[in-house]
Amino acid sequence: MNENQYHGAFQTQVPFMEQVRQWNVAYEEKNGRKRRYFCFTMGCQMNAHDSEKIVGMLEEMGYEATQAETDADFVIYNTCCIRENAEQKVYGKLGWLHHLKRTKPELIVALCGCMVQQETVLEKLHRSYRHVDIIFGTHNLYKLPELLDARIQSGSPVCDIWKEQGDIVEDLPSHREHPYKAAVNIMYGCNNFCSYCIVPYVRGRERSREMADILAEVEALVKDGVKEIMFLGQNVNSYGKTLSPQVSFAQLLRETNKIEGLERIRFMTSHPKDLSDELISAMAECEKVCHYLHLPVQSGSSRVLKEMNRRYTKEQYLALVDKIKAAIPDIFLSTDIIVGFPGETEEDFEETLDVVRKVGYSTAFTFLYSKRTGTPAAVMENQVEEAVAHERFDRLLDVLNPKIHEIHSGLVGKTLPVLAEEVSRQGEDMLSGRTEQNTLVHFPGDPSLIGQILPVKLTENKTFYFLGERVGNE
Ligand code: SAH
Ligand code: SF4
Ligand code: F3S
Numbered sequence: 001m002n003e004n005q006y007h008g009a010f011q012t013q014v015p016f017m018e019q020v021r022q023w024n025v026a027y028e029e030k031n032g033r034k035r036r037y038f039c040f041t042m043g044c045q046m047n048a049h050d051s052e053k054i055v056g057m058l059e060e061m062g063y064e065a066t067q068a069e070t071d072a073d074f075v076i077y078n079t080c081c082i083r084e085n086a087e088q089k090v091y092g093k094l095g096w097l098h099h100l101k102r103t104k105p106e107l108i109v110a111l112c113g114c115m116v117q118q119e120t121v122l123e124k125l126h127r128s129y130r131h132v133d134i135i136f137g138t139h140n141l142y143k144l145p146e147l148l149d150a151r152i153q154s155g156s157p158v159c160d161i162w163k164e165q166g167d168i169v170e171d172l173p174s175h176r177e178h179p180y181k182a183a184v185n186i187m188y189g190c191n192n193f194c195s196y197c198i199v200p201y202v203r204g205r206e207r208s209r210e211m212a213d214i215l216a217e218v219e220a221l222v223k224d225g226v227k228e229i230m231f232l233g234q235n236v237n238s239y240g241k242t243l244s245p246q247v248s249f250a251q252l253l254r255e256t257n258k259i260e261g262l263e264r265i266r267f268m269t270s271h272p273k274d275l276s277d278e279l280i281s282a283m284a285e286c287e288k289v290c291h292y293l294h295l296p297v298q299s300g301s302s303r304v305l306k307e308m309n310r311r312y313t314k315e316q317y318l319a320l321v322d323k324i325k326a327a328i329p330d331i332f333l334s335t336d337i338i339v340g341f342p343g344e345t346e347e348d349f350e351e352t353l354d355v356v357r358k359v360g361y362s363t364a365f366t367f368l369y370s371k372r373t374g375t376p377a378a379v380m381e382n383q384v385e386e387a388v389a390h391e392r393f394d395r396l397l398d399v400l401n402p403k404i405h406e407i408h409s410g411l412v413g414k415t416l417p418v419l420a421e422e423v424s425r426q427g428e429d430m431l432s433g434r435t436e437q438n439t440l441v442h443f444p445g446d447p448s449l450i451g452q453i454l455p456v457k458l459t460e461n462k463t464f465y466f467l468g469e470r471v472g473n474e
Contacts, residue, residue, distance in 0.1 A: 009142065009169045016145035017061050023152060024062030037063040038072035042089070043080025045232055045268065046203075047113055049183040050141055051078045054112070056173035057144050070100065074108045074148075079115035081198055083370035087115055091129075098131050108151060110134035112141065116161060117202035120373060130157070137161040138203055142169040165189060165204035170213055178421065180451040181264075182226045186214055186252065187233035192271060194298070195309045195376040196341060196369060199234060206235070207242050211252055218259055227453065228264035228419055229256070236267050237274035250282035257286035263453060264419065264436065268294045272320055273311045284327045291328050292362075292438040295321070296336035300355035301348035304341055307380070314351060321359050332407070332437035334363035339396055340389025341369045342380035349392050353399050360407045362437065363464075364400050368393055405463045411439065415471050418456040420449045440465040 006014055028034050037058045041051040054076060055065070066072050075097060080086045090111075101107050109132050115121050117137045125132055134147050139162040151158045168188065176182050189204040190197075218229055231252070233239060240247035249267075256265055265288045270279075272295055283289050299305055302313040312320075324331060337352060356364070368389050371378045416435045424430035424442045431445035433456070442465060443456050460467040 007171050009167065010171055013057075013142060013145040016149040017057065019149050020061040020145060020152065028062070034062060034064040035073040036066040036071055037074040037076065038066055038069045039076050039078065040069075040093075041078045042086055043078075043082060043114065045183055045230070046185070046234070047078050047080055048177070049185060049232060050113070050138070052174045052176060052183075053141060053172045054078065054144060055175040059175055060173045061145060061148070073106060074110070076110040076112065079111060079113035081115040081118060081121070081202060081372070083367065084372075085370070087121070090115060094129050094132065098129075101131050108133045108148070110136075110144075110148075112136045112138075112144075114138055114198070114202040118198075118374070122159075122161065126159075133157050135159040135161065139165045142172055165207065168207060168209055170209075176226075179225055180419065180421065181228040181230065182221045183230045183232050184214060184217055184221070185209065185233070186231045186236060186239050186249075186267075190234035191238075192235060192311075193309060193376075195307060195380075196338065196372065198372040198375060201374055203234070206238065208233075208239050210243065211240070211247050211255065214252065215255055215259070218256055218262065222259055222261040225451070227262065227451065228266065229262065231256075231265070231267035233267075234269060235271040235274060237270050237276065237279060248276070248278060250276065250278040253279070253282045253286055253289055257288045262288060265289045266292065266438075270295050272297070272317050275320060275324075277323075280324055280327045283331075290436045290438065291331045292334070292436065293324065293331060294334045294336075295324075297352075297355055297359075298336060298338050299341060299344070299348065300352035301344070302351075304344055304348050304351075307343060308338075308341060308377075314355060318355065318358060330437070332362035332439070333359060334365070334438070335359070335361050336365045336367065337396065338367050338369050339393045340384040340386075342377055342384065343382040344369075344384050344392075349395075353396065356396070356399050356403060360403055361400070362404060362407050362439065364404070366393065366396055366400070401463060405461065408439065408461045408463065408466070411435075411437075411458045411466070412461050413458070415455050415457045417453045418443070418468070419453050420445060420451065422450060423447055441468045442466070443468040443470055445470060 024035050039051055039055055041048055079090050097109050111132050116135050133151050136147055140160060147158045147160055187208040189206045190200045191206040193200050236249050239249040239252060297317055298308055298310055300314050418433040418435055418441050420431045420433040422432055424432040426442045429444055430442050432442045434440055441456055455471045456468040457471050458466040458468045
């Protein structure tokens with residue numbers, strides 16, 4: 001391990017990484033195999049990206065991956081708490097791990113991520129799940145080596161949760177899931193406090209990374225073969241507001257667009273209230289920025305949107321969509337929709353259906369409202385009955401899905417550039433990849449083509465994906 005490889009706060013972790021690595025080397029010499037880790041990730045891309053760093057640190061410390069949890073010496077759950085069922089799943093898993101630990105006393109179990117940032121959860125863990133060895137939160141992920149070392153040295157459980165965010169820690173080792181596409185955090189936290197949402201409480205206040213750090217990271221990724229990057233933030237449109245001097249997200253896109261060798265730029269998520277004309281122009285003018293925009297509407301009812309604290313009306317949202325479509329005619333839009341927010345009436349729900357019909361999304365992530373303790377919506381009157389919410393949810397899909405099919409039908413017969421990403425689940429002689437508009441395509445092809453951007457003719461519209469064939473490959 002080269003100490004000079006790391007900078008800033010992460011340097012404090014280098015001696016701990018070395019210590020754990022030695023411990024793992026000794027194990028390997030004795031047992032003829034490395035210690036194995038199993039990392040399970042829940043939630044959004046932010047968590048997925050955090051897990052790449054967790055895995056990066058574990059591998060740096062001499063662990064190797066296993067896909068079989070029962071074979072692991074170190075199990076880590078990177079948790080999500082956006083909806084209640086995510087939390088239930090974790091408690092279920094912890095119960096099962098308790099049993100596993102009885103047969104494998106050496107097993108180390110770690111829990112991190114958004115769920116453990118909640119005090120009520122921590123209390124419950126301390127009370128009823130004492131077999132969890134290491135707990136850390138979203139603000140101090142970089143301290144994993146130190147906490148793991150402390151657990152190994154002491155043999156006792158270690159818990160370190162920061163209530164407040166510290167400075168952004170740069171330069172963690174990372175193990176990318178895909179060789180050709182990579183996620184890059186541009187900001188952390190959220191200041192919007194939508195009334196249903198737990199994220200601001202578990203991810204802290206909004207703070208942006210310095211543009212120079214982001215650009216340097218993208219350049220390094222491109223040198224390493226990455227063609228497509230995804231800028232991540234809870235609300236990328238307010239990127240740079242906490243920096244001095246201030247910079248805008250549009251400026252970041254324009255600078256990134258200049259990076260030679262980079263082919264595609266994506267980003268998520270955009271909050272409709274902050275989407276500027278400057279950003280629309282940058283999207284239209286920067287040839288590497290994909291013509292795809294995730295623009296969560298949440299509800300079509302202006303009354304509900306006000307209760308949600310989204311700070312736009314149905315009319316403003318639709319006007320924004322029109323403006324974007326006028327500037328970028330071939331853009332595809334996707335969205336998030338919550339059904340059954342407290343007080344949602346049949347009329348409110350009809351407004352949501354109206355937005356779905358008018359916008360014509362290419363993808364939509366639909367959620368049943370889930371009550372999150374500590375958020376303003378949790379104590380609102382008129383929580384919608386479960387049966388009513390379910391019925392609306394089904395009706396929403398009945399409107400959404402034919403509309404998605406219709407939007408995609410415009411692509412049939414077209415030949416579009418597709419980044420071949422992996423061997424397709426449709427068959428071993430097939431590849432899957434995405435168009436610039438984020439449409440999934442399965443097409444016949446050899447694994448040696450993975451990582452290339454290929455012209456693919458979209459032949460069959462299967463609503464949520466396409467079948468296609470390569471053009472000019474004879
Ligand atoms: N920052 C992003 C979204 C992050 S959470 C944004 O503002 O768009 C991803 C999605 O989960 C949200 O868009 C919302 O649709 C959904 N969500 C958040 N809290 C929820 C809750 N309590 N119940 C149901 N869905 C929720
Ligand atoms: Fe949650 Fe709203 Fe922030 Fe998105 S913008 S993370 S929905 S509070
Ligand atoms: Fe993401 Fe879930 Fe946390 S959606 S930010 S992992 S609560």
